[in-house]
Amino acid sequence: EVQVVESGGGLVKPGGSLRLSCVVSGLAFSDAWMTWVRQAPGKGLECIGRIRGGGGATDYPAPVNDRFTISRDDSRKTLYLQMSRLRTEDTAVYYCTHDSSAYYTLHFWGQGTLVTVSS
């Protein structure tokens, strides 16, 4: 059974930084393509970015490209999302997901971790 567990969310001030973690079990993590998705309160889904399996190349959509960094530690089966220069509009639930196709078929989702950016 695949399990995805995020952690690291919380309250942070505008301009601050935060690192989210995601531990994955039940699959060959080093080959897994992983995507971070967020959902602002009452809003829809938004892709933050993706890290590929077997090497760790990343793909980011333009809006958050230079503030968010995705990385992985295959030995710990852990995915990371480093967020910097946070804005109030970054307030959202952040989901760690497993892409089973390499074309953003997000088959397995964590329970999400809430990030609140507020002064």
Added chain:
Amino acid sequence: QSALTQPASVSGSPGQSITISCTGTSSDVGGYDYVSWYQQLPGKVPKLIISNVSNRPSGVSNRFSGSKSGNTASLTISGLQAEDEADYYCSSYTSSITVAFGGGTKLTVL
């Protein structure tokens, strides 16, 4: 503004069928057969219900079906049940090597 366009809401009575559309462009929906649909029950995590336009993952009811024509994908739910009341999101792989999501459709079972 979402990259893919979905109706904000749809409704139907138990037993009826409903269809949710998802309109994009030739750079996403029309250009690739990598359209997925997700169901998000109230207060829950999104769940994949359709992948690759029309494939149902194991365990997903066959009342859910997907299709695509040109730049528009569709999700059809037949034999509506009260438990189907949820938000539904479409997504598509894009030529920018990322994913576009629709804004979501709230399904109300009357």
